[in-house]
Amino acid sequence: MRIKVLFFAKSREVAGLSEQVFELADGGNTEDLLHQIISAHPGLENVMKSCVFAVNQEYVRPCDKEPLKEGDEVAIIPPLSGG
Amino acid sequence: MRIKVLFFAKSREVAGLSEQVFELADGGNTEDLLHQIISAHPGLENVMKSCVFAVNQEYVRPCDKEPLKEGDEVAIIPPLSGG
Amino acid sequence: MFISEENVFVEITENDLDICKCMELVADPGAGAISTFNGVTRNNFQGKTVIKLDYEAYVPMALKKLQELAHEVGRRWNVCKVAVAHRKGIVLVGEPSVIIAVSSAHRRESLEAVQWAIDELKAVVPIWKKEFFEDGSIWKENEE
């Protein structure tokens, strides 16, 4: 299934792009996606330790193994610094 | 000694004036002044129960018998409702 | 017209109060936060419809107390600047009667200082409001 991944802040700087589509086997979850993202962008390994995901605009920790489905939008969310 | 008395809010409405000079015997204090004000404006008797004085812009309770001197300015301060 | 001393600005005026003016006065390059409190005339009080408020002040003492209050904010919290403006005369529904603005490096100080300042103002500054209800007018004591 195709998962659209958005890169923000630090993660975008390290990965060098703001959007990328990943191909995930059916039944894949957020942890599987995390591994694919890191293998595509090894520099992100450290950064991801302090990031969470937003799956269709809802926060999810990758390690929660949240199941994903075709067309989901997953954003990489580094620690927030708004306000 | 002459004491200038200022009437504010409710006290001004009841007394019907905003300023009046009172003659007080030397050695007089805030309680003496209170009695003179009430005898001059009997309608104020009730109102004064919830008022304090400001002697030269410092709050004083009449019953504190604060000594007064020639030229002091004493304001009648009903309960505040600023802000 | 504001009286200003160091980082304190106080004003009692018959003119409309101006939030932007107060914000400008407390602006400071070292400030990361500006909190403001605006008391405005409400259209009802204890179930009665209010048309307008009329504020009266013992001006010289009120200004003195406002300055004391603003300086006290500086003693209690690490703030940059404090501005307090209070209206005199008629204030219609929706119009501000008091504006307190406080700037500080971090948000906590200005948020707490503004809360303390409005409570203190209501307790010590010799100002009175007369509420004009649709059915006649009364003086209102600070029951809050």
Place this chain on the structure above:
Amino acid sequence: MFISEENVFVEITENDLDICKCMELVADPGAGAISTFNGVTRNNFQGKTVIKLDYEAYVPMALKKLQELAHEVGRRWNVCKVAVAHRKGIVLVGEPSVIIAVSSAHRRESLEAVQWAIDELKAVVPIWKKEFFEDGSIWKENEE
């Protein structure tokens, strides 16, 4: 441009934020108090001189979270209206990056709501700032 639903107004914009606009949005004849919090760019952080901040937002989710936050204020406090505006892009020293305005009948609710709202915003709204120091720039995590 504010998104408005009932008594909630939220905005993420590249344009300068406008405190007067926010005050107008939350004006309400039943409101006796309007409290505001303004986060502004400070000229220093941890002893380093800051020139400007650059804000980035996951806009659709940020707007959603701002609306959720504003509605939550209405559930927790008896308030009239809530407006939250956040800047995107470059914000120079002294300029506001966020303005939260809350109106309520009595002062307590709006003062408490504004405090809660800015803390909540920093915790849940997907916005990031990049601090440009005189000696180079870093991303800053919300240590506050």
